[in-house]
Ligand SMILES: Nc1nc2c(c(=O)[nH]1)N[C@H]1C(S)=C(S)[C@@H](COP(=O)(O)OP(=O)(O)OC[C@H]3O[C@@H](n4cnc5c(N)ncnc54)[C@H](O)[C@@H]3O)O[C@H]1N2
C-alpha cells in the first residue's frame with residue numbers, strides 16, 4: 397500500500413496574476429495629519445496651500461534706508477526685522493534706516509542700500525529708483541496658492557516650504573508599517589557564518605526596498621524555527637484600521653515558505669485562520685512564495701529563504717501591495733533584451749540585467765541563493781513563458 401505523505405503538486409498562479417492579486421489585496425491607507433518632522437518621504441494626501449503670503453508684508457530687500465519722495469531725506473527712525481514697525485507713514489522727504497526683511501513704512505517709495513547712500517547724523521542722500529529693493533506682500537508666493545499637488549513626495553525641501561507657509565502638520569498618506577520576521581536556526585546576523593550557518597542576506601535589503609515602495613520597516617525580528625514563535629509573532633501584530641502610524645500593515649516572513657520540516661508558514665497561516673490569497677507563483681526564482689491576510693487585518697508576505705528568490709518574490713507580491721497601501725504611483729518600463737535569453741516553458745523568469753543604450757543585457761550570476769547578479773544589475777527583466785523575443789518589462793532595482 398502506498399502512503400501519500402506529502403502535499404500533491406498544485407499549479408502555481410502565473411506571475412502576472414499574482415502581481416495583480418497583490419496590488420488588489422489592499423486599499424490605500426487613510427490620510428492622517430503628521431508633524432513636519434515625521435512627514436519626510438510620505439506622499440501628500442491633498443494639495444499644499446500657502447496659509448500665509450511670502451513675504452507676509454511689503455518688506456525691504458536690502459539693508460539701507462526706506463525713503464519717501466526726493467532726497468535728501470530727514471532721518472525719522474530705524475526699523476529692524478522682528479522689531480517694532482515705524483509708527484506711521486513716511487512723509488515726502490523722510491527716511492528710516494531699515495534692515496533686510498523689515499516691513500517698510502507706508503508711503504515708502506524705494507529703499508536705498510547703504511552702499512548707495514551718503515548718510516549724516518540727521519539726514520541721508522542718494523539715488524532712489526521708484527519701487528526699488530522693496531519685496532511686495534505675496535510677491536514670491538501669494539496667499540492660498542497651491543504650491544504642491546496631492547501625491548507629491550514630501551522631500552526635505554518641501555518640509556522647509558511647508559514651514560515657511562505656516563504649516564505645523566501635513567495631511568499625508570502614512571507609510572505602511574512593515575514587520576520583518578527572519579526565520580531559520582542556521583541564519584546568523586553578524587560576522588562570518590561558520591559551517592552549517594548562513595548569514596542573513598534578506599533582512600539587510602528589505603528596508604531600502606520597502607522604503608522605495610512607500611513603506612517603512614518598523615522592526616526586524618529573528619525567530620527560531622518552529623511554528624510557535626511564528627504563530628506568536630503573527631498573532632501579536634496590531635491591526636491599523638484607519639492607518640495608525642505605529643501599526644503593522646504587512647508582515648514579511650523570510651524562509652519557511654517551502655515544504656521542508658522547518659517550513660511552518662502555511663501551517664501557521666491555517667491555524668490562524670488566514671485568508672491565503674497567493675500560494676506559490678510560477679516564477680523563477682521565487683516560486684515558493686505566499687500572500688495572505690490575517691483575520692485581524694495585516695497582510696503576510698512569505699518570501700523564500702534563498703536571497704535572490706526572496707528579492708524576486710518581494711518584487712512580485714510585497715512591493716505591489718505596499719505601493720497600493722502607500723498610494724505610490726506604479727510606473728511600467730519596457731525595453732529590449734539581448735544576451736540570447738530563453739524563456740521557460742511554464743514559469744516567468746526574472747533575469748538580472750543592466751540597461752544600456754542598446755537594450756538590457758543580462759549580467760549573469762543569477763543563482764537563487766546569491767545576490768551577486770542582482771547587485772551588478774540595475775533592473776530585473778521579466779521574461780514570460782513563451783516569450784516572443786520582443787520587448788520585456790523591466791523592474792528597476794532600487
Ligand atoms: N520539496 C521542495 N523543496 C524545495 C522547494 C520545493 O518546491 N519543494 N523549493 C525550493 C526553492 S525554489 C526555494 S527558494 C526554497 C525556499 O525555501 P524556504 O523559503 O522554505 O527557506 P529555507 O528552507 O529556510 O531556506 C532556503 C535556503 O535559503 C537559506 N536562507 C534562509 N533564510 C535566509 C536568509 N535570511 N538569508 C540568507 N539565506 C537564507 C537557507 O539556509 C537555505 O539554504 O526551497 C527549496 N526547496
Ligand code: MOO
Pocket residue numbers: 679680681682683684700702704705706764765
Ligand atoms: O525560489 Mo527558488 O530556487 O526558485 O530559489
